[in-house]
Amino acid sequence: MTTPSPTPAGPDPHPGFGPDLARRCYREMLTARRIDEEAIALQRQGVFPAYVSLRGQEAAQVAGAAALDAERDFAFPTYREMGVALALGVDMVGYMASHRALWHGGLYDPMASRFSSLNAVVGGPVPHAVGWAVGERLRGGTGCAMAYFGDGASSEGDIHEAMNFAAVYRAPVVFFCQNNRWALSVPNERQVAGGSVAARAQGYGMPGTAVDGNDAAAVHRATAQALERARAGQGPSLIEALTYRVEPHSTSDDTSRYRDAEEERAWRDRDPLTLLRARMEADGSGDAAFFEQAEQEARKRAEAVRDGVSTAPEPDGTDLFAHVFREPTEELARQQRVWYEEVRP
Structure with missing residues (x-):
C-alpha cells in the first residue's frame, strides 16, 4: 500500500506563495472540484458517455499552471487537465464538449487560451510540446511549453524520445508528470523502474525534481523555477508531482478490484483543498467569509458549466x-x- 508523505513542519518553505496567489489557487481548485463533481453526475445521467476525474490532483494542476505566463507560454494537456484549463481561462463549456463527445479536442480556441487541444493518446502531448518549444526557440521567442503526462505514460517511448530531443536542443519545455500512483490498475512499483520518474531526468542531462503534488505552494515554486530556467536558455526540466488519483481512472473503472480502501482513506485525509485551506487559515490569508464566498462562486460557476454543456447543440x-x-x-x-x-x- 502506498501511503502519503507527511507535510513538513516548521517555517514556511515557500515564502513566494503569498496571500493573493493562495486565494486565487484556492478559488480555482475549488471550482475545478465542483465542476468535476457535476461532470461525474452528468456521466451517471447519460449526458457524458465517459469522464475522467481529476479529484485529488487540483493542486498539481492549478498551482503549476498559475506559474505559466498566459501571454507567451503554452500548455499541452492530456485528457485529465481540467484544472489547468480552468487556471488558463479556457472556456469550460467548450472544454467539456469533448467529454460529451461533441468535438475531439475541445470547442475552444487553443491559440487564445494557450492551452492545446485535449490529447487522449498516452504520452501524446509531450512530443507536441517539445516541437512547439523548439520552434519557439528558433523564432527567438521567450515562451515555454508545459508538457503534461502521467506516471503510466512515463513508460512510453514517446516520452523518452521527447526528453532526449529537448535536452539536446535545449528546448524551453517543462516536463510535468502527475504521478497519481496508478497507471489505470497498475501501481507505481510494477511499472516505474527505480520508483522515481524524476530520477530519470539525470540520464538526459536535465534537472529532475520530485515535489509534494498536494501542496499547492510546493508545486508552484518548483514550476516557477523550472520555467525561469527554461526562459533563461538553460533547457528543459522534469517535475514529478507526487499526488493521488482519488476517483477511478475513469467512470468505467472499478478501483475496488485493485486498490486498498485504507490507502484511499489515507490519501483523502491529505486532500489538497483541505491542506491549502489549513495553510491560509494559519497565515491569515483566508477567513470564514472568504471560504464561504469561494464555495458559493464555485458552485454557481460549476452549475453554469453543467447547464451550458448539457444544452450545447450537436x-x-x-x-x-x-x-x-x-x-x-x-x-x-x-x-x-x-x-x-x-x-x-
Missing part, C-alpha cells in the same frame, strides 16, 4: 470530413458520399 455531421485533411483524399470523399446517402436526413 455539431453538424459534415464536420467529420471538413477538418481531416487540407486536401480531401479520394477515400475521404467516398466516405462522405456514403454518409450523405445513408446517414444524413
